[in-house]
Amino acid sequence: MKKLSSLYDRSRIPLYIQVASVMRQRIETGHWVEGDKISTLEELEAEFGVARVTIRQAIELLRDEGLVDAQQGRGTFVSGKPKHNRWLNLANDFETMISLVKDNVLERVHIEENVVLPDLDESEGTAAAEYTFLRSVQYNDGEPFSVVNLHLAQDLFSRDRQRFTHSAALPSIVEMKDLKIVHAHQTLTIGVADPETADLLKIGLGEPTADCRLVLVDDGGVAIYVANIHYHKDCFALRVDLLKKSPVANASRGLETA
């Protein structure tokens, strides 16, 4: 039998899904424009190095999503763009971050007091004795776009249980005048959704997410705020202005990037 394509060997994800992903991206990025006739099955067959039926399966997927319209004898045409909600969620400075977070609609799904920090940090301060673990889901237009797993120093949480329980923690923290944040940083990576995250974000298990680790350290060198945030990959974009030293002026939500 013919070997499966070499690309397929590298990831065991079904071929037709891989192909569909690529075609979907081409539509999204405008490489294939709406109304255009895309390559014929034979061309695609050759380009991707897969069987005709496999291409058809991929097109079938896109058709179900309303992205293409295949007409016998004529060709396959792009019939729409995937609605992508790219919100600029992340900020490059503390001020912007606070202002963004303040308006977030969130739902606390889990709270557990008096826990220890599970994964000790490397060089981002020392751990407090006890933390409160808070998991929340952030919504935009009723759709979940991120899951926040926050370890908040227990003594901080105890100071205003009510507020920390029902609203975003960050604004509450900055309002504590006696508290000095001497260090704050974000590290962004790409991860995969575990069962809980997948469930909360309504995505598939193992699908990619933008993972952001946000740590605040006080003047005692203690990591008082350790958050692991998983963003839905389609609801995430980060814009960095490379020349301006001042905060980016993009405080508005719902801003399109493409």
Place this chain on the structure above:
Amino acid sequence: MKKLSSLYDRSRIPLYIQVASVMRQRIETGHWVEGDKISTLEELEAEFGVARVTIRQAIELLRDEGLVDAQQGRGTFVSGKPKHNRWLNLANDFETMISLVKDNVLERVHIEENVVLPDLDESEGTAAAEYTFLRSVQYNDGEPFSVVNLHLAQDLFSRDRQRFTHSAALPSIVEMKDLKIVHAHQTLTIGVADPETADLLKIGLGEPTADCRLVLVDDGGVAIYVANIHYHKDCFALRVDLLKKSPVANASRGLETA
């Protein structure tokens, strides 16, 4: 439990791969520590709500990766962490970026002169009449970690063909004293690998990548440098210092470089 069965509906990725992803993540995050005996097949079976054989298939995958060691009659033990090479490739300011790029080992895989910019930009300057398209792969330790698709204004390229052909473009550009960059920004999203990118990065078709669009605009408002960079998801991390050097004193928001 059929909790996972419903998750499975959302992503047609084979179940045992999804399960393996989760287990891999547990090892990576330290939820399962090296040397530990992980849950028995029966427990996992119950937790994930899948058949015993499916769990075994997942464990088989992890065993091939050297992450676990299954011993008949004893149990399955964590035998190692996935080695991930997380290099901090991206920068938040222009100077840092240049210094990072300068040392990059890259291989030009494709050059095409006198092309037009394919996807016109939204609000990031006007397009030049003609561009040179350069595709290169960046290596670290012999492993490819990013693919750069660059559209460079044709007149710039013509000024030093030799150099642009064989080394990174960014340093060459900043050295042109008569050229004024008035705007530079990066936008980061999560995308999927198309056939060429997958081939060059040695990953599977449709696997997630960190996509970075980098645009430089000169004092004429022309986008002279438009790059779409695809980073291997495991070779990518972006660290943002939220307090450092950023004027937290919100008053100082002047200093326009235009």
Place this chain on the structure above:
DNA sequence: CTCAATTTGTTCGTATGTATG
């Protein structure tokens, strides 16, 4: 209008992969 070329749609047979019990 017919013919031929093009292009999508359908079906068959076969092999292998996935998942259950």
Place this chain on the structure above:
DNA sequence: ACATACATACGAACAAATTGA
């Protein structure tokens, strides 16, 4: 380990719709 069911992928052939010479 086995039996079963269904999904995935291939190649090839054929059917049906469209287009234009």
